[in-house]
Amino acid sequence: MTDLRSPLPPTPPPTLPRSTADLFGDPVDVYPPWLNPTAFVGPEFDPESYISDLRAFVPLETLRSELQSHLSSLQKELVDLINRDYSDFVSLSTKLIDIDACVVRMRAPLLDIKEKILAFRDAVDASLVALKSRLKQRADANQTREVLELLLDTFHVVSKVEKLIKELPDVPVDLANGYVNSGAKDNGFSLQNVENGTSLRETQSMLLERIASEMNRLKFYIAHAQNMPFIENMEKRVQGASLLVDTSLGHCFIDALEHRDANAIYNCLRAFAALDNIKNAEEIFRSTVVMPFMEKIFPAGGDGKSTDELEQDYQRIKQFINDDCKFLLEISAAENSGLHVFSFIANSILKEVLSAIQKGKPGAFSPGRPTVFLKNYKSSLDFLAHLEGYYHTRSAVAKFRSEAVYAEFMKQWNIGVYFSLRFQEIAGTLDESLRAASLAPVQDLSSDSSNFQSLVLKQSVSLLDCLRACWRDDVLVISFADKFLRLTLQLLSRFSNWLSTGLAARRSSNVGSNPGTEWAISAVPEDLIYVIYDLHLLADEVSDDYLGHVTELLQSCPTEVLDLVKQSILHAGKSLQDLLPLVMNSIIDTLVEKSVKDLMQLKGITATYRMTNKPLPVRHSQYVSGVLRPIKTFLDGERASKYLTAEMKNDLLQRTASEITRRYNELATELVSVTRRTESSLQRIRIGAQRRTGTGASSDVPEQNLSDTEKICMQLFLDIQEYARNLAALGVDARNIPEYCSLWESVAPPDKRNSISF
Structure with a gap:
């Protein structure tokens, strides 16, 4: 290791590495552009995040190589700095005098402070433990108090419910007007309401509503005090009270429905809602009011006379709803009443209607008789629309359509x-x-x-x-x-x-x-x-x-x-x-084929003039008059005159005439061609025979007689003239038919080929 107190060997002036100079000796950047050494001395520099950012686009091997190169340059720079200020660096150690004594003097007060801090910390920890213990005791006490209060409230509510149940009016009631008789039980609640002119039915419903609200509180308390012995011991009392309330509420609701007591019905519905017993109220209304009427419309087993049609039945049901159900629907749909949770239309009326139809007229849902089925289906849709008319908002209609019974009703109709x-x-x-x-x-x-x-x-x-x-x-x-x-x-x-x-x-x-x-x-x-x-x-x-x-x-x-x-x-x-052109083409093809049968007779012209001495023809052939007879007969017929327009007949005539003329041209051209080839062959044979016998006539002597080909062409010429006249009689100008012009050129005499006349 180099002694820092001895002078370091002189360092040569720094030179740029070979890689830092270009070919012409000019320096370039020592570090790559992605490596910034100044970032290492930043106060927020984090090596891990720096490396994770660079490794996304620089390999780790390259990064390590560059960092090692940077470390070497830093070490070299450090040595250069020490060599440059070597005298100051050496004198630094001479100024550190009696450092150990200073350390001993500073250690004693520091140890004293440490002991005091530790003692204070122990005291704070002890106080904190005691405080936490007392806080826990307080929390346990609060919890115990809350449970005790809950149990007391539960007991008080149960007692109150039982007391209110005992106060329910149990005196005879005049069913005609629903008021208490003179022998009414003298209890404060009922007697006071009787004195105010309130019916016993309404009194009972009001008391039931109050009991229901208390029962609702009781359910809340029980839900928050589950699995407690005290609550379990009171369970039978609660169940008995609940059963008695449900029974009394059901009887009161039935009685109110029979007498259409709006106030009593309103109180009963509020009681049902407070008890969260919506289904029971809907079922009572269905079985008490709706079912008896449906049994009259759809008797069990049928009466043997009714059909499966439902239109008349729906009319009676609509009238029944308007007469006997509308009052309850209006009560439950009243604004700010809190009774919108009831769905009597779906779960009472529609449910019973569906059940009654299934029992009384099951064939109404059968698509086996499509006419009756569709009539019933449309009547059912009209009935559902009538039911939706009792709702006042779109959201209420949407809720009605989302009911399970609505979906079940629609499933019956297998469209x-x-x-x-x-x-x-x-x-x-x-x-x-x-x-x-x-x-x-x-x-x-x-x-x-x-x-x-x-x-x-x-x-x-x-x-x-x-x-x-x-x-x-x-x-x-x-x-x-x-x-x-x-x-x-x-x-x-x-x-x-x-x-x-x-x-x-x-x-x-x-x-x-x-x-x-x-x-x-x-x-x-x-x-x-x-x-x-x-x-x-x-x-x-x-x-x-x-x-x-x-x-x-x-x-x-x-x-x-x-x-x-x-x-x-x-x-x-x-x-x-x-499809019209296809049918027209079929008619044209048939007519053309009939005409072609007559055209085939022109082949007999060859037999008439071949190897005979008949003179040059002067009139047309007999077959020509029959060529256009099929089309003329067709157009003059009763059906064509009655069912074809003039435009259609003209189109049919033009196309048929063109096609017949085309076939005429083909047959005549072929006939003339064959005749000329045959005559040419016979002529060569005749000249050859004369030459062999030496009796032939001189070639420069003109032929005095007409050839067979000329006679045949003349006959065809007379025929096509007559054919053109027949076309003109039908209203077709043959000169406008290209095939006729070609046929004219083939058979007309040389002096008449340039102009068509007939």
Whole structure:
């Protein structure tokens, strides 16, 4: 170890470490930016918190390395300071003279002070222990006093209750007016009230209310003095008094209800509330007033004549509530009466109504008869609304709806099963009509249907009937409106799928893989007119009157919900409108196929002029007059005239004529092409044979006779002229049909190809 008194070797001037200078010799910071040595000398420096803050972004190894480097620099700096002021450092020890003697002189008074402090501390501790002991004794005494006071109060209350019970009027009562007879018991309380003209019933109720308040105090005392022998010894007295009070209060309440004594009822209810015996009061009112009337309306076992309908019964119950129950409801609902804890409507009236219906008319809750079930359900909702009318605040109505008996009453109405039955009924009706093997018109097409304007097909009538059934008053349940809306959309989708599937099967002529499409195969174009007519009416009805009826029923819904309902129904109506082109295409295809059968006769033109000497034709073929006969017969028919608009007929005519002309063009073009190839082949064979025999004519001699191709083209030319005249008779200009122009160019003579005339 270096002797501090000997001079230290000279220290070379400090130089910056290699890491503290850059490549050009300029110094840089010795410490990294995250290490601040000045923080170590701060008065609030905490090493643990400092390290925990740095370790979040600096590894511990790096931190330790930097701290060791800082320690080395501090030690080096300390040595430099000692070497710089070495003479002062050495002279420091020479000034410390007789330090030990000074320490001895200072130790004696310090020890004396320490002894005094310890003695004082012992005295304080002893005083503190004594004080705590006395405080504990005081607390125990206070607790004992409180318990004793509680027991005394309990004893006094029990004695007071027993005394008040003995004071209950027990003299005969004139049931007609409820006043004390002349032989009344001469006790201070009852006699005083009799002298004031107070009925014995009211006197008894007032005394019972006072006893109830004392019983309430007694319950409070007993609750705070449980498991004490004194209280346990008084338990029989308390139970006896409580039983006697409950019995007397029940009899007084019944008597007050029979005589409708408002004051006595009010006092009895306050007594019940003070005793926290709410259920007993509600049960007494239910069994005494409500039950006898319900037994008259719903006799046990039924009378054999009543039905399961509840509407008339509810009317009688409403009248009964107004006549015999309203007075009690008004008393219990009076402001600032403190009687709002009673729920006679729920736990007395509704509870007994539910029990009476379950016993007397259990079939009223059965959804097996949907019509009766829905009628009873709506009558029950109306009855509940009538009961809610006796409440004066929203909070009271909310409390009524939260009662257990209210929830139990609503559980009796299984709306889910009801909807399932209605679903099967409505959807089954539509399915039954769509399973028909053919399109079935209504019985009398001459008169409009009273329900559906002038729909023609039974399938369409059935659809609209089912759609309207979903929203009829005797079917719809507003709480299940979303499910009935879904059923509505399903019905429309089912009808659309039935129609589109049938038309697809008709186009492919394949009915085996799609059962239920037989109607489309057997339908004639005239039957499809009914489909077009009904689709127009259905689409208009769904998007107009039907939509308005649904939105009117759901007008209480939020605007966003109502907009979604409108969009869904309009979309379903548009799906019906989108089926119209498919039906039109099916009619056109059938008419075209009939026309093509006549067009196939043009192939006989080849046999007529091939290898014959027939002259050039001068009139059209017979088949031409029959090509447009199917479309003309169809448009002139009674159904088309009655059920198709002029616009629809014109569209059908134009599209059919274009398609027939296209097929005409294909057949004629193919015929001419084959004829020319055949004639060219025969010509080559003929020239080859002549060359082999040497009898061929000179090639520069023009052919004097017309070829078979020219004759056939001339016949086709005459035919398409007649065809164009027939189109014009129907109101179609052939020059506006591109296929006809192409056909004209194919068969017309060269001098007439540039202008179409017929």
